[in-house]
Amino acid sequence: MAAMTTPVCDFGWHGPDFDLPGVDGRRHSLASARGPNGLLVMFICNHCPYVKAVIDRIIRDARELEPHGIGSIAIMSNDPSDYPEDSWPNMERVARELAFPFPYVMDETQAVAKAYGAVCTPDFFGFNARLELQYRGRLDPSGRGPAAPDAARELFDAMLQVARTGEGPRVQTPSIGCSIKWKDS
Template structure:
């Protein structure tokens, strides 16, 4: 079932967190924050919506680094019921798609709940003061990739945030699989 998160709650501060990557190294919000903004992405391995855009996510996060934007991906799914999202497979997924940012495991799901994450992918774009400025989609892709020349909505919004501290007022919510919450 496809889920769409609520619209951007402008100015809400990013929650602090410390989470491990699949190798057991821990990262906190301050470790990944960029000088001009921060992108927090809730993704997972198995979701077709994520798979449709995973290489675009990797490309955009990599290119945003040049604009002073730090990025992180977090998987919060219940791996007991979705073993394809387990940390050892997260590591392989990150390698396969050339992630240049940490891919962290939220085993307790507390971080997803703090952020109010709803689906995969769910994007949270913050300015340099870690105030929320973007809660929209990557681009027009859905369960399958959009056109190769699709407008790069997330990328454009994050560049604007890096330059002005403000996100666009008009945002189209992301859509994806619901986060697989533990019972």
């Protein structure tokens, strides 16, 4: 497990569209996932200890952002041949057991992760209503540890700001997580 950190936010960058299968049996794109005030695109997986440590908070934040017009989608781009816990059946199981309030989709070719420049799980991309990137930071300061009761909800607060103003905070702390597990070329 190599710990990686994300690059800084490239404000105004437009994320490429995608058409990926979801564990709900439907196909999902930027248009189908976005809310009227923005979209949170998350690169996650099932096996990563960083994701496992924060998944309940990711779910909470996605649920609480929805009434503010922020849609969410989670993309799994890891190569499951080396990481069976990230397989399609396990994606279905995790999404069902945790009652994901967002589509959980597979990027089997890894083309979407490459197009976005995703480097780790979790990796967060927060877009405004015009689908311009406004947040590329961490969920909160906890990393792999439990969150302190008074921990700042950096991602949530940033996306609330995006929903209200269309712009994200200018100061952002990069996310940290396990590297994306790329297929052998």
